[in-house]
Amino acid sequence: MAEGDRSPRERxxxxxxxxIRREGVTSTSMRDVVEHARAPRxxxxxxxxxxxxxLVNEAxxxxxxxxxxxxxxxxxxxxxxxxxxLFSAMAGQWVEEFESAGFGAGCPLAAATIDCADSTASTRTxxxxxxxxxxxxxxxxxxxxGVPARKAASLAVLMISALEGAILLARAQQDTAPLRTVVxxxxxxxxxxxxSGAAVRDHVR
Amino acid sequence: MAEGDRSPRERxxxxxxxxIRREGVTSTSMRDVVEHARAPRxxxxxxxxxxxxxLVNEAxxxxxxxxxxxxxxxxxxxxxxxxxxLFSAMAGQWVEEFESAGFGAGCPLAAATIDCADSTASTRTxxxxxxxxxxxxxxxxxxxxGVPARKAASLAVLMISALEGAILLARAQQDTAPLRTVVxxxxxxxxxxxxSGAAVRDHVR
DNA sequence: TGTGTTCTATGTCAGGCGTCATAATACTGA
DNA sequence: TCAGTATTATGACGCCTGACATAGAACACA
Numbered sequence: 001m002a003e004g005d006r007s008p009r010e011r012x013x014x015x016x017x018x019x020i021r022r023e024g025v026t027s028t029s030m031r032d033v034v035e036h037a038r039a040p041r042x043x044x045x046x047x048x049x050x051x052x053x054x055l056v057n058e059a060x061x062x063x064x065x066x067x068x069x070x071x072x073x074x075x076x077x078x079x080x081x082x083x084x085x086l087f088s089a090m091a092g093q094w095v096e097e098f099e100s101a102g103f104g105a106g107c108p109l110a111a112a113t114i115d116c117a118d119s120t121a122s123t124r125t126x127x128x129x130x131x132x133x134x135x136x137x138x139x140x141x142x143x144x145x146g147v148p149a150r151k152a153a154s155l156a157v158l159m160i161s162a163l164e165g166a167i168l169l170a171r172a173q174q175d176t177a178p179l180r181t182v183v184x185x186x187x188x189x190x191x192x193x194x195x196s197g198a199a200v201r202d203h204v205r
Numbered sequence: 206m207a208e209g210d211r212s213p214r215e216r217x218x219x220x221x222x223x224x225i226r227r228e229g230v231t232s233t234s235m236r237d238v239v240e241h242a243r244a245p246r247x248x249x250x251x252x253x254x255x256x257x258x259x260l261v262n263e264a265x266x267x268x269x270x271x272x273x274x275x276x277x278x279x280x281x282x283x284x285x286x287x288x289x290x291l292f293s294a295m296a297g298q299w300v301e302e303f304e305s306a307g308f309g310a311g312c313p314l315a316a317a318t319i320d321c322a323d324s325t326a327s328t329r330t331x332x333x334x335x336x337x338x339x340x341x342x343x344x345x346x347x348x349x350x351g352v353p354a355r356k357a358a359s360l361a362v363l364m365i366s367a368l369e370g371a372i373l374l375a376r377a378q379q380d381t382a383p384l385r386t387v388v389x390x391x392x393x394x395x396x397x398x399x400x401s402g403a404a405v406r407d408h409v410r
Numbered sequence: 411t412g413t414g415t416t417c418t419a420t421g422t423c424a425g426g427c428g429t430c431a432t433a434a435t436a437c438t439g440a
Numbered sequence: 441t442c443a444g445t446a447t448t449a450t451g452a453c454g455c456c457t458g459a460c461a462t463a464g465a466a467c468a469c470a
Binding site: 022023024025026027078103104105106109110113114115117118119124127128130131132134154155157158160161162163164165166168169171172173174179181182184185186189 | 227228229230231232253257259307308310311314315316318319320322323324329331336337359360362363365366367368369370371373376377378379381382384386389390394408
């Protein structure tokens with residue numbers, strides 16, 4: 001999260017992410033971004049000739065890459081990774097942030113979806129790519145943990161859906177309980193999917 | 206959904222919900238609401254002296270009551286209700302809307318959370334009450350279907366979280382697949398929770 | 411019929427927005 | 441040193457927003 005050595009352009013994209021997370025896309029003005037990034041205002045039209053739309057799209061892509069990159073880091077930090085532990089780590093990141101920094105900021109992809117899905121086609125496309133870019137490593141991780149390939153993609157969608165929804169609930173009621181709840185309730189389901197085919201048949205009988 | 210016999214005031218709240226669902230709170234202007242509701246502009250300050258904040262808060266409350274009221278209607282329309290069927294109905298409502306009306310509109314509670322959670326305290330409170338008002342009948346329904354009371358509230362949170370997240374994903378990628386996926390993957394978990402204590406012990410061994 | 415209240419109509423205001431135009435400055439390579 | 445490019449600085453424009461002021465119309469009720 002060091003920011004001293006980033007270029008003004010990078011800082012502006014990063015600042016856009018931060019502001020969008022808090023206030024949404026529409027309430028985040030170009031001037032706010034410039035000020036938050038301590039960047040020169042004239043650089044806006046220079047680096048983002050496509051205007052706010054371009055800046056927002058790049059912020060979405062940045063956020064998606066960030067979320068996607070965290071997945072492998074979560075796995076690398078575990079001695080005995082399991083699907084439920086991965087999900088717990090994903091949600092835990094949000095619990096930590098909410099507890100240490102408050103409930104002001106949510107997921108930038110969610111914010112962009114709410115504010116742009118129906119108005120800005122290019123942004124909607126960027127968000128779709130972003131979610132896909134996030135879902136891919138989750139699914140791959142599940143496969144690596146023993147989840148059948150057929151099931152992995154579906155469980156990745158479930159994990160991301162539950163996480164996004166829990167983030168919304170947590171922010172609304174300013175309580176991390178929803179995040180803990182979905183982790184607790186979903187954990188067994190995720191780990192059960194690791195069972196071999198024979199075990200699954202035994203369970204179903 | 207008939208609207209011919211509603212008062213201008215009701216129409217304005219309803220229109221606010223519709224517009225917030227599509228563009229978010231910030232992009233929805235008072236003038237847009239008035240025009241959409243075919244209501245006189247002067248009525249705004251008359252019925253909503255609290256300004257936009259009041260209008261948005263009432264829209265949130267309206268939407269929450271609507272979502273909460275649908276739960277009982279879903280149950281009433283089933284001959285052999287189960288938790289998974291209830292969840293399927295909740296998600297199915299969104300699948301139908303997306304397929305018939307496109308992916309333009311999402312959940313107004315989610316939109317209000319994104320746009321107002323960090324900026325407008327009274328709206329955030331209204332959203333929190335709204336989610337609670339929605340979660341309550343879901344939990345009660347689960348209890349009525351045989352889910353242990355201890356577990357019902359947690360599963361209600363999980364259902365709403367997964368649904369909200371799936372709505373986001375569906376809008377972003379303009380595909381109802383995420384909704385179908387969470388229903389398919391979560392269904393067994395929900396119905397398993399109906400099992401009696403003995404059956405649960407057998408399963409765990 | 412009169413009178414007070416509820417509702418509607420319309421104009422105005424200050425402020426913020428994204429975008430553009432224009433110019434000054436900094437940097438790079440010959 | 442010089443030219444050409446990259447970057448920054450600053451002002452302006454038209455538009456939209458929420459809020460307000462003021463007056464008029466519609467209505468209920470005595």
